[in-house]
Amino acid sequence: MNGRTVHLLDLPDEILLIILKKLGSVDVLYSLLNINKRLDQMARSVNNTKFLNFSMNNVQHNRFCCEILPQIHHNIVELTLELFSMECILLACKYPNLTVIVLTNFSPDILLEYLTDESPISHLFQQQIRHLTITSEKEICTSRSFTDVCIRILAMCRNLSYLNMNQWLITNQAYLSIRYRPPNVCFSPNLHTLSINVIDFDDCLRLLDGRLEQLRSFTVRIYSIKRSMVDNNNQKILFNLKEFSLTSYLRTYAYDCRILSLLRRMSNLETLALSLDIERLTVIDGLHLNKELLIHMTYLNKFRFHICTVLRTSETNYFLTTNDIKSTFLNWKYSSVSCCIDHFSSGYSHYHIYSTPFQMTHFMYLSNNFRGHYLLYVTNLKLYDTRPFEHDFFEWIPQACPLLKHLIVNNSTPQKNKRQVTIIDDKQIFSTISYLHLFKLSLLHAHVDYVDQFLCYTNMYVPTLHTLSIQYDNLVTISDNFTNDPKQINCSQIKQIVFGQLIVLPKDFYDYFLCLEK
Structure with missing residues (x-):
């Protein structure tokens, strides 16, 4: 040198x-x-x-x-x-x-002010913008205001060909709901790609009733898919639709009567993605998918899925093995398929089938049985088991899901091995786990041991935790009625706390959580 x-x-x-x-x-x-x-x-x-x-x-x-x-x-x-x-x-x-705008930190009331003819920037949206993406990491949005914005965008942006309203972190409460809106809303002559959250399956059907006649790619997340009280006899083939992605947040009992009938109308699909939690009498496997669904989709060349079939143990005398299910995919022409089976003491069995490598962003009902699997794209994860989740299980989660932002823990069984402690020079050294991107955590249906697991600073490091859902009594226990040093629990940066019931909160609560948003 x-x-x-x-x-x-x-x-x-x-x-x-x-x-x-x-x-x-x-x-x-x-x-x-x-x-x-x-x-x-x-x-x-x-x-x-x-x-x-x-x-x-x-x-x-x-x-x-x-x-x-x-x-x-x-x-x-x-x-x-x-x-x-x-x-x-x-x-x-x-x-x-x-031609392309991406809006961050979305606030519906403010955006609605700009989406008027009187707005000084209205001409851009009316004449030029073809691609629009709206995201939010902080703003809480109701379904009503979310729907108002969607309707106004489609009414004003007549040249819009791409609309993505699906990028939300803080809340799952923002859904399009047009059931009680005039029948002439959400029409667009040029929209070919739409990504959106809707409140129920009927809203999904309304968006496919012809008002978006050029739609070729549709990504929809549906809060709830229920059986309909009114028969929908619309069997019109959706010839233009080439790509379809469906995610449902809640368990559905309407797979056979609603979801299958819609998918069979998509005969020209080339790409399909399904993320579903279904309760029915028989397991969905490769034979079922081929016979009941894929036979109607002759152009399909890409199929990704995660389907969890839930069976009541009392309603079956025969339990399939993983080899039984894998054998139904022997001549499968799409991506590789894995399966996992859980039999829970609660009286239910979960049969998971999913494409590998796993590319979905949501995973429902992950149990202890999934140790060793890697879900590198998952941002939203729900844990469920009737056996305890031990400390080393939570060490594995951020390795398996490095992008995790939203976590739900559903487990009422107490832990046996609560933490890893190493003795060095007669000093206790605790094993601290890092969840670097965790934004929202729900412990509403979790034993108090899991509250301690996540909120005790010697167990967890959660620097980006924004929203915590928790039972009030558990929070009182972990904070010793809000008298412990706040630095000993992971609450200093939390902006929002959601309880399972209405609570009159004491002054000590607000003194303890100084960063809460008013």
């Missing part, structure tokens, strides 16, 4: 471009525009100014709006914006090639 210092401008263009790509377009523009001719040219390049993600402070917004955006506005195709800075940025200049 000769000790020579290498300056940024000494590097060749190829190396500089790699470095700039790592920095991100917005940081590059803010730091390098107008510095010198070479760096300025790189910062202004079309590839660097096509897609801009604005997640920065107001000072940077001001400089971008006044100085930077007017110089590169003609290159911009996609903008990611926080809702509260959207107007400032969109009014900074004209964007002749802008």
Whole structure:
């Protein structure tokens, strides 16, 4: 080494471009525009100014709006914006090639103000925007306001071809529900891709009744699929639909009478994804899927699924083995299939069949039997077992699900091995488990041992935990009636606590949880 210092401008263009790509377009523009001719040219390049993600402070917004955006506005195709800075940025200049907007920190009331004819940015949504994605990590949204926004978007954005309203973290309460809305809502002549949450199966059917005539790709998460009191005799084939993804949050008893009949109308499907929890009298396996479903889909070339069939133990005399189920997939032409079977003391058996490698974002009713499996894309996970979940089980979970954001623990059986302790130099060293991305945790149906498992700081490290659902009595126990040092439990950063019943909370509660949102 000769000790020579290498300056940024000494590097060749190829190396500089790699470095700039790592920095991100917005940081590059803010730091390098107008510095010198070479760096300025790189910062202004079309590839660097096509897609801009604005997640920065107001000072940077001001400089971008006044100085930077007017110089590169003609290159911009996609903008990611926080809702509260959207107007400032969109009014900074004209964007002749802008067709894609991603809105973060969605607030329905504020967005509705912009989706009017009187809004100064209405022309962009009416004439230019073809792709719209709306996300939220913090805002709580009711189904009513969520529905109002969806209806207004489809009414105003007449050139919209892609709409994604499915990216939610904080709550599962935001669903489209148009049962009591006028029959002429949610029409769109150009929409070909839709991703959305709906309240029930009837709302899913309404979106497929012809009001979205060009729809080719439909991703829907349905809160509840129930048997209908009214017969739906619509057997019209959905010829345009090529891709369909269905996830249901709650257990359904209406698979045969509702879900199958809809899927059989999708004869031109090329891609199908199903994530379902079904209670019925017989197990869904490869033979059933081939005979009752896939025979109607001759163009299907990609099929991913996780189906959990729930059987009451008292209603069957014959229990299938994993080999029995695997044998029904011997000539399976899609991705590999795995299965897992649980027989619980509660009187139910769970028969899981799922595509591997597992690519779904939701997994329901994961038990101790799944140890050794890896669910690398799962963000929402529900744990269930009648046997205890021990400390080492919770060590395995973040390895199996590294992206986990929402966790439900449903287990009323106390732990036997609560924590791992190592003695070093006569000192106790606790084994602390890290859940680095966990945002929402539900312990409403969990034994108090699991409350201790997650909230005791020597057991768990949960730096991003925002929302906790818990029984009040368990919270009183773990905090010793809100007298323990708050630093000893993982509650300092929690913004929202949900209880299983109405509680008149004492003053000590609010003094203990200082970060709660009012």
